[in-house]
Amino acid sequence: MTQPLPVVISCGEPAGIGPEVAARAWAALAGEVPLVWLGDPAHLPEGVAHQVITQPQEAAGLSPDVLPVIARDFGSPAVAGQPDPAHAAHVIDMIALGVSLVRDGAASALCTAPIHKKALKDGAGFAYPGHTEYLAALGSVDEVVMMLASEQLRVVPATIHIALDQVPLQLTPARLRRVIEITHAGLQTQFGIKAPRLAIAGLNPHAGEGGTMGKQEDAWIAPLVAEMISEGFELSGPLPADTMFHAAARSRYDAAIAMYHDQALIPIKTLDFDKGVNVTLGLPFIRTSPDHGTAFDIAGRGIANPASMIEALKMAQKMAGSA
Numbered sequence: 002m003t004q005p006l007p008v009v010i011s012c013g014e015p016a017g018i019g020p021e022v023a024a025r026a027w028a029a030l031a032g033e034v035p036l037v038w039l040g041d042p043a044h045l046p047e048g049v050a051h052q053v054i055t056q057p058q059e060a061a062g063l064s065p066d067v068l069p070v071i072a073r074d075f076g077s078p079a080v081a082g083q084p085d086p087a088h089a090a091h092v093i094d095m096i097a098l099g100v101s102l103v104r105d106g107a108a109s110a111l112c113t114a115p116i117h118k119k120a121l122k123d124g125a126g127f128a129y130p131g132h133t134e135y136l137a138a139l140g141s142v143d144e145v146v147m148m149l150a151s152e153q154l155r156v157v158p159a160t161i162h163i164a165l166d167q168v169p170l171q172l173t174p175a176r177l178r179r180v181i182e183i184t185h186a187g188l189q190t191q192f193g194i195k196a197p198r199l200a201i202a203g204l205n206p207h208a209g210e211g212g213t214m215g216k217q218e219d220a221w222i223a224p225l226v227a228e229m230i231s232e233g234f235e236l237s238g239p240l241p242a243d244t245m246f247h248a249a250a251r252s253r254y255d256a257a258i259a260m261y262h263d264q265a266l267i268p269i270k271t272l273d274f275d276k277g278v279n280v281t282l283g284l285p286f287i288r289t290s291p292d293h294g295t296a297f298d299i300a301g302r303g304i305a306n307p308a309s310m311i312e313a314l315k316m317a318q319k320m321a322g323s324a
């Protein structure tokens with residue numbers, strides 16, 4: 002029987018919890034998801050048995066007791082909680098390497114461990130606010146969607162890593178339409194939902210309350226929703242964002258489209274921080290990630306919970322199987 006292609010994990014910020022959650026997820030999964038870790042093996046927690054390989058396909062021939070690693074010498078050890086500017090370019094390269102391995106057919110999907118965006122900007126001039134935007138550039142696509150998904154909720158922010166005062170400027174009918182289209186297609190092809198139901202949040206308190214607390218809902222969000230319903234999309238909204246995430250409301254949709262980052266991420270990280278998964282939709286390859294960040298406050302102490310990384314790896318494999 003041919004072995005499934007492995008999922009590749011980019012190391013993320015070595016001073017954060019990325020290497021430890023990757024190693025603990027690999028141990029917990031015990032071969033259920035074939036993996037290859039991309040990074041400096043010196044940054045793995047002490048005692049993690051690993052073997053350096055040069056190509057992902059070599060992983061299939063290894064003992065299940067060793068973590069396969071495609072190694073890069075970052076030049077210095079990782080100090081927990083203190084990102085080294087000299088590591089930044091390597092961290093970025095590991096993401097790019099992961100993408101090329103998937104696009105070349107050597108791996109099935111990319112799972113990214115968390116980066117510290119400011120450390121990458123300061124250390125290597127990283128020009129992107131996050132993986133999502135960098136991966137869009139690597140995939141040569143103009144627009145992608147960041148979805149966070151768990152058993153209880155899927156959410157998509159229509160605008161992503163931008164300051165709050167930029168939201169009304171960058172939230173346009175064209176952007177919201179593309180987000181709805183990409184999310185709808187992603188739920189069909191990557192989550193197996195034939196007729197996705199999407200709930201669209203308003204931007205303002207009480208979804209504008211008839212124009213008394215904001216104009217965007219009446220001016221263009223409601224008309225866009227009506228137009229897309231007439232095209233066959235199953236949409237509801239614009240809904241007041243404060244009341245669309247309780248259990249009964251969540252049962253009425255497959256994904257919620259929020260207007261900005263925190264409107265989407267607060268509910269899911271409150272409900273399911275341990276098991277939330279970040280998925281980028283609209284890329285020409287599969288990418289998942291845990292929902293947490295670098296957690297400098299606990300890095301290196303061996304207490305980071307690998308559950309979100311485990312879910313991200315399982316989801317990557319499942320999506321690759323249905324791709």
Ligand SMILES: NC(=O)c1ccc[n+]([C@@H]2O[C@H](COP(=O)([O-])OP(=O)(O)OC[C@H]3O[C@@H](n4cnc5c(N)ncnc54)[C@H](O)[C@@H]3O)[C@@H](O)[C@H]2O)c1
Pocket residue numbers: 018022113114115116117118119132279290291292293294295296297298299304305306307309
């Ligand atoms: N995919 C990514 O690359 C990604 C995702 C989110 C945040 N970040 C980045 O991470 C950095 C830190 O972000 P933050 O502080 O807002 O969020 P964070 O998720 O790193 O930490 C928030 C809190 O949750 C705790 N925590 C996080 N993950 C945990 C785990 N696995 N087990 C136990 N506790 C955990 C931390 O200790 C901290 O108290 C920022 O640079 C941010 O941009 C990156």
Ligand SMILES: N[C@H](C(=O)O)[C@H](O)COP(=O)(O)O
Pocket residue numbers: 130131132133134266279290292293
């Ligand atoms: N906004 C995401 C979150 O808080 O979970 C996070 O920063 C990750 O974004 P990228 O996957 O684009 O790095």
